[in-house]
Amino acid sequence: GMPVEQNPPALSLYEGADSGLRCNFSTTMKSVQWFQQNHRGRLITLFYLAQGTKENGRLKSTFNSKERYSTLHIKDAQLEDSGTYFCAAEGTNTGKLTFGDGTVLTVKP
Amino acid sequence: EAAVTQSPRNKVAVTGGKVTLSCNQTNNHNNMYWYRQDTGHGLRLIHYSYGAGSTEKGDIPDGYKASRPSQENFSLILELATPSQTSVYFCASGDAQSSYEQYFGPGTRLTVL
Numbered sequence: 001g002m003p004v005e006q007n008p009p010a011l012s013l014y015e016g017a018d019s020g021l022r023c024n025f026s027t028t029m030k031s032v033q034w035f036q037q038n039h040r041g042r043l044i045t046l047f048y049l050a051q052g053t054k055e056n057g058r059l060k061s062t063f064n065s066k067e068r069y070s071t072l073h074i075k076d077a078q079l080e081d082s083g084t085y086f087c088a089a090e091g092t093n094t095g096k097l098t099f100g101d102g103t104v105l106t107v108k109p
Numbered sequence: 110e111a112a113v114t115q116s117p118r119n120k121v122a123v124t125g126g127k128v129t130l131s132c133n134q135t136n137n138h139n140n141m142y143w144y145r146q147d148t149g150h151g152l153r154l155i156h157y158s159y160g161a162g163s164t165e166k167g168d169i170p171d172g173y174k175a176s177r178p179s180q181e182n183f184s185l186i187l188e189l190a191t192p193s194q195t196s197v198y199f200c201a202s203g204d205a206q207s208s209y210e211q212y213f214g215p216g217t218r219l220t221v222l
Binding site: 004006030031033035041042043045048050086088090095096097098099100101102 | 140142144149150151152153154157167197199201203204208209210211212213215216218
């Protein structure tokens with residue numbers, strides 16, 4: 001299968017709702033990065049994790065290398081959260097990232 | 110602030126022409142990377158470099174060359190551009206000092222007619 005599987009492919013939320021995105025890895029990964037790609041195509045780094053959990057405002061991400069997954073939770077979704085979210089994982093110390101195909105998030109008023 | 114910049118930001122080329130995309134980083138990172146992103150998909154690695162003078166093939170290197178003349182600069186070269194190379198290209202830098210977290214440039218939109 002794909003080295004990085006990202007789910008769901010698309011997600012629609014109303015403002016104020018909470019939800020989560022997930023990436024599953026076919027092999028053990030050493031780290032994961034989460035990005036938001038905005039409407040201008042710019043990649044905005046949300047999190048870098050080598051293990052454990054990080055929080056930043058309404059966002060929270062977890063990386064479990066042993067269980068081969070990572071999650072991104074969005075709390076109290078806002079209109080500006082709309083965009084495409086990517087996870088990318090690094091499997092070796094070359095720093096080479098393998099990206100998932102993204103989750104298109106639409107937040108509705 | 111450390112940054113990764115790319116030029117040009119937009120490029121229209123003709124089939125068979127030569128295209129050079131440039132990337133500059135002020136992060137002082139050893140590693141630099143070139144990715145392409147096609148509509149509806151994540152980024153895919155084309156070439157990368159461990160430092161000045163080094164280039165390595167990524168996952169989809171066919172049709173592309175790379176050049177790393179200095180720590181700061183990394184170029185992607187399309188010797189004979191084809192319409193299938195129409196895409197958005199991203200450059201990134203990172204290395205052990207950043208724990209391999211990668212920092213991305215703004216992207217270059219290339220259209221090959």
